[in-house]
Amino acid sequence: MAGQDMLGLLDRLIAGWEGETVEFKEASRDYSTDKIGSYFSALSNEANLRNAGSAWLVFGVCNKSRTVVGTNYRPDPERQQSLKWQIAQGTEPSVTFRDIHEVAHPSGRVMMLEIPPAPTGIPIAWHGHYYARAGESLVSLGLDKQDQIRHQSLATDWSAQIVPGATLDDFDPGALDHARRAFARKYPRRLTEGEVFSWPVAMFTDRARLTLGGEVTRAGLLLVGRAESAGRLTPHPAQLTWSLVGQERAYEHFSTPFLLSTTALWHRIRNVQLRLIRPGTLLQTEVSKYDERIVLEAIHNAVAHQDFLRAGRVLAQEYPDRLVVTNQGEFFEGLPEEYATGGRSPSRYRNAMLAQAMVELGMIDTLGYGIFDMHNRQAHRFLPMPDYDLSTPTQVRLTIHGAVVDEAYTNLLMQRTDLPLADVLALDRVQKGLTIPEKATRRLRRAGLVEGRKPHLRVASVIVDATATEPAVKSRSGDEQLLLQVIVDHLAVSGSATRRDIDALLDTDLADDSQRMRRVTNLLTKLRRDGLIANQGTKASPVWVLAEQQP
Numbered sequence: 001m002a003g004q005d006m007l008g009l010l011d012r013l014i015a016g017w018e019g020e021t022v023e024f025k026e027a028s029r030d031y032s033t034d035k036i037g038s039y040f041s042a043l044s045n046e047a048n049l050r051n052a053g054s055a056w057l058v059f060g061v062c063n064k065s066r067t068v069v070g071t072n073y074r075p076d077p078e079r080q081q082s083l084k085w086q087i088a089q090g091t092e093p094s095v096t097f098r099d100i101h102e103v104a105h106p107s108g109r110v111m112m113l114e115i116p117p118a119p120t121g122i123p124i125a126w127h128g129h130y131y132a133r134a135g136e137s138l139v140s141l142g143l144d145k146q147d148q149i150r151h152q153s154l155a156t157d158w159s160a161q162i163v164p165g166a167t168l169d170d171f172d173p174g175a176l177d178h179a180r181r182a183f184a185r186k187y188p189r190r191l192t193e194g195e196v197f198s199w200p201v202a203m204f205t206d207r208a209r210l211t212l213g214g215e216v217t218r219a220g221l222l223l224v225g226r227a228e229s230a231g232r233l234t235p236h237p238a239q240l241t242w243s244l245v246g247q248e249r250a251y252e253h254f255s256t257p258f259l260l261s262t263t264a265l266w267h268r269i270r271n272v273q274l275r276l277i278r279p280g281t282l283l284q285t286e287v288s289k290y291d292e293r294i295v296l297e298a299i300h301n302a303v304a305h306q307d308f309l310r311a312g313r314v315l316a317q318e319y320p321d322r323l324v325v326t327n328q329g330e331f332f333e334g335l336p337e338e339y340a341t342g343g344r345s346p347s348r349y350r351n352a353m354l355a356q357a358m359v360e361l362g363m364i365d366t367l368g369y370g371i372f373d374m375h376n377r378q379a380h381r382f383l384p385m386p387d388y389d390l391s392t393p394t395q396v397r398l399t400i401h402g403a404v405v406d407e408a409y410t411n412l413l414m415q416r417t418d419l420p421l422a423d424v425l426a427l428d429r430v431q432k433g434l435t436i437p438e439k440a441t442r443r444l445r446r447a448g449l450v451e452g453r454k455p456h457l458r459v460a461s462v463i464v465d466a467t468a469t470e471p472a473v474k475s476r477s478g479d480e481q482l483l484l485q486v487i488v489d490h491l492a493v494s495g496s497a498t499r500r501d502i503d504a505l506l507d508t509d510l511a512d513d514s515q516r517m518r519r520v521t522n523l524l525t526k527l528r529r530d531g532l533i534a535n536q537g538t539k540a541s542p543v544w545v546l547a548e549q550q551p
Contacts, residue, residue, distance in 0.1 A: 006103045010110060013056060014066060020046040020133040024066075027059035027073045027111075033083065034127075037090045038138060040115055042131035044095070044124045045141055047117035048149055054098060055117065060110035070108020092125040092186075093359045094369050121157060121352030123149045128187045150209075150356075158308050159219040159354035163232050166216035166225075168201050170232070175224035175257035176201065182259075182362045183208050209357040219354040222303070223361065225256040239313040240299070242268045246320050253313075259361060262299050266292060269318055274403070276382060279411040287381045289402040290323060294377050297370045298386070298398050300363045302327035304355045310394065321403035331396050336388040339371035341421055374400075376421055382413040385428040406431035408459040412449065423449065430457050445546065448493035451485060453532065460489065483523055488532060488546070496536065496545045499524075 043055035060071035088096040103110040118124045130141035184193040205211040210220030230238040243251040254261035276285045302314045307329025315326045338344040349355045358364045384405045389397040404410045409431040426440040444450040452458045527533040537543030
């Protein structure tokens with residue numbers, strides 16, 4: 001929202017004062033993150049129950065006088081992002097603020113933390129505790145409200161339906177033991193493994209969202225059901241398929257319980273070590289072709305979002321250089337790139353009951369953050385980002401790369417481990433020949449991370465000294481085209497250069513050239529005529545910049 005819109009909203013919230021979906025705090029300098037998490041859980045759950053588009057936690061407003069007093073809570077954008085991450089880590093399932101708005105009120109700075117409603121059918125907990133509101137007070141979310149939220153999806157959620165004739169005997173004993181251990185790991189502060197194993201089966205499966213009132217749901221049968229009981233889901237196949245594509249061909253089908261069979265599928269994938277040479281050295285860095293957490297996150301996401309009504313199966317196709325995971329049904333809410341940087345959490349799920357059970361059993365660590373985690377882990381492995389293909393409306397195809405696409409990209413990631421994920425995502429698109437926004441192009445060019453002209457951008461092959469006060473470009477000898485590129489790369493890194501700077505830059509390349517001055521002039525003239533550079537100084541004292549950097 002624009003500043004004036006936020007001021008108007010703030011005035012309306014103060015006029016209506018606190019209720020179940022709004023909380024004001026003075027928070028003059030600091031405020032407990034644990035307390036923020038408790039309010040997040042309460043306000044999110046109440047927003048769901050009241051069909052509110054958002055809930056609000058507002059800092060900088062005095063609770064007694066109902067006036068704006070201002071706050072100095074986390075003024076730095078980095079610390080605000082850190083708060084988002086802390087909330088995402090402590091909520092179950094993992095969600096965070098939709099946005100953090102800073103409002104310049106005449107009486108002081110106000111911070112408005114926008115909280116999304118709990119997803120349909122899934123209440124939000126903070127460190128294992130569910131919170132709600134009673135007027136202005138923070139209270140526990142009662143079982144009646146928990147049931148009210150969880151039953152929201154019963155009419156439309158395929159996975160929440162009771163399986164006719166199924167009993168607890170249809171659950172696989174080994175899968176149940178595995179589920180109990182996973183559930184105990186999920187709540188280490190509250191439960192011990194011995195305590196969870198002491199519960200009767202019906203009590204455990206209800207708490208793990210595998211049954212409803214002791215009755216077996218489709219979600220429960222998918223996750224911990226015996227293989228021979230999968231037929232109870234007919235005509236909807238409960239099946240995962242691995243296939244090997246290439247000169248060698250093979251395949252294998254995996255049935256229920258998915259809690260165990262997804263790992264069995266992972267072990268069929270051939271996972272050799274890749275040896276990457278660090279730039280400027282002879283040292284090798286070894287990374288596995290595929291990361292277990294990335295692959296399992298991809299398979300588990302495919303299961304959670306599978307449209308079982310289409311009577312298809314989740315498919316994992318292993319190619320020599322990539323793994324492609326396919327599930328039936330369109331991407332359910334939003335677009336993959338909206339989740340890649342961790343800036344969005346879904347408000348609804350195709351299989352809410354199944355998704356909630358998978359969260360309880362640790363199969364999906366972070367609803368909405370799984371895509372972010374996959375991208376982040378792949379970046380730290382110096383390999384290309386995962387690719388989503390939504391070109392077929394009835395399915396989602398996710399490609400996980402197991403090989404280098406562009407050595408320049410991989411070398412850059414090994415050298416610049418401090419790059420923000422947004423820049424890595426943009427560089428990944430460049431290496432794959434895809435377009436990036438103009439703003440991203442300018443940012444990457446200023447940092448010396450890309451070279452060339454649109455639409456033929458490429459990841460920079462120059463070496464940038466990230467520790468130098470003035471980043472230095474490694475000059476390259478060669479023909480005219482290379483010399484032109486050296487000048488462009490230098491301007492991308494330094495922002496501007498005088499004629500003396502450029503003479504010094506090319507001194508090594510043009511040493512002993514009696515016509516060096518004229519040749520440099522010709523190079524600059526060519527770049528100017530081609531529209532690549534511009535003079536922001538005078539004719540007598542030029543200051544050269546990239547043309548696209550001009551205001």
